[in-house]
Amino acid sequence: MSKRLHPADFAGDSHEVAIALIGAILMVNGVGGRIVETEAYDRQDPASHSFAGPTARNEAMFGPPGRAYVYRSYGIHWCLNFVCREEGHGAGVLIRAIEPLFGIDVMRARRGLAEPRLLCSGPGRVGQALAITRDLDGARLDRAPFKVVATTGQAAVESGPRIGISKAREVHWRFGLAGSRYLSRPFARS
DNA sequence: CGAACGATTAGCT
DNA sequence: GCTAATCGTTCGA
Numbered sequence: 001m002s003k004r005l006h007p008a009d010f011a012g013d014s015h016e017v018a019i020a021l022i023g024a025i026l027m028v029n030g031v032g033g034r035i036v037e038t039e040a041y042d043r044q045d046p047a048s049h050s051f052a053g054p055t056a057r058n059e060a061m062f063g064p065p066g067r068a069y070v071y072r073s074y075g076i077h078w079c080l081n082f083v084c085r086e087e088g089h090g091a092g093v094l095i096r097a098i099e100p101l102f103g104i105d106v107m108r109a110r111r112g113l114a115e116p117r118l119l120c121s122g123p124g125r126v127g128q129a130l131a132i133t134r135d136l137d138g139a140r141l142d143r144a145p146f147k148v149v150a151t152t153g154q155a156a157v158e159s160g161p162r163i164g165i166s167k168a169r170e171v172h173w174r175f176g177l178a179g180s181r182y183l184s185r186p187f188a189r190s
Numbered sequence: 191c192g193a194a195c196g197a198t199t200a201g202c203t
Numbered sequence: 204g205c206t207a208a209t210c211g212t213t214c215g216a
Contacts, residue, residue: 039197047197057212074198075210081197094197124198164197184198194214203205 005141005148007066014040014084014091018175021082021093023155027147028130031103033120034151035095036177037184039162041081043090046167050090060138061090068146070127070137077124078132082141082148096163096174097121099182100129122184158187 005024010017018040026032041048049058049071060069061083069081069092081092098120100107107119107129120126141148156178161169163185176183 041197049197052213055212071197072211074196074208076208077198079197096197122198162197166196192214192216195212196210199208201205201207 002149002151005066005150007064007140007142009150010065010082010084010141011086012084014042014093015173015175017082017084018093018173019157020150020154021095022157022175022177023151023153025101025147025149025151026095026098026130027102027149028132028136029145030147031106031130032098032147033101034099034177035097036099036180036182037095037097037121038175039094039096040084040173040175041092041094042085045171047162047165047169047171048090048092050092054090058090061092062088063138066141068136068139068141070132070134072134073124078127078134079123080127080130080132080136094123095126096123097176097180097182097184098126098129099177099180117181121182125184160187 018038050061054062064087067083080095085091100119158178159172162174
């Protein structure tokens with residue numbers, strides 16, 4: 001049993017949605033797999049792009065929930081987020097890693113790699129493997145080319161500090177599928 | 191208008 | 204472990 005997620009499924013707090021998304025299936029034009037790592041960001045969060053308010057770049061974060069927020073990272077990578085809460089709030093979930101399941105050969109070609117483990121284990125790698133670009137910024141997640149499907153039951157989730165940020169490191173809003181080999185980095189033992 | 195800085199990754203020591 | 208690559212966004216003068 002599985003059900004396609006729709007905007008109402010993204011109306012909760014970003015850290016709750018980030019946990020619920022672990023184990024869900026994400027596909028872009030049929031290419032993708034199981035979400036194994038996410039991070040949550042919120043308006044009242046110094047590490048979030050939305051912290052200082054709406055700008056041209058983060059406009060999609062302040063749009064309706066259940067849509068994509070795509071941004072350029074380090075001038076090189078495209079990173080994909082799911083917008084949460086309600087329109088105007090500015091919350092989102094960064095998709096950090098996926099377990100490749102569908103269209104693996106396409107992802108190999110896009111990444112120039114054979115190793116399945118390294119295809120989608122990081123936000124920039126996910127962007128490259130799924131061909132994410134600014135064209136998808138603000139696009140609805142319940143329509144083509146996206147397909148986001150929940151799986152039965154709640155996966156076993158571990159958490160820790162978010163990666164690559166300098167502010168609010170005490171907030172443990174990075175989440176991962178326990179024991180997955182496809183995480184961008186392992187979680188520290190508690 | 192100039193400059194600093196990333197929600198990163200790959201490659202080399 | 205360390206750093207270059209690479210460029211849009213943001214902020215200060």
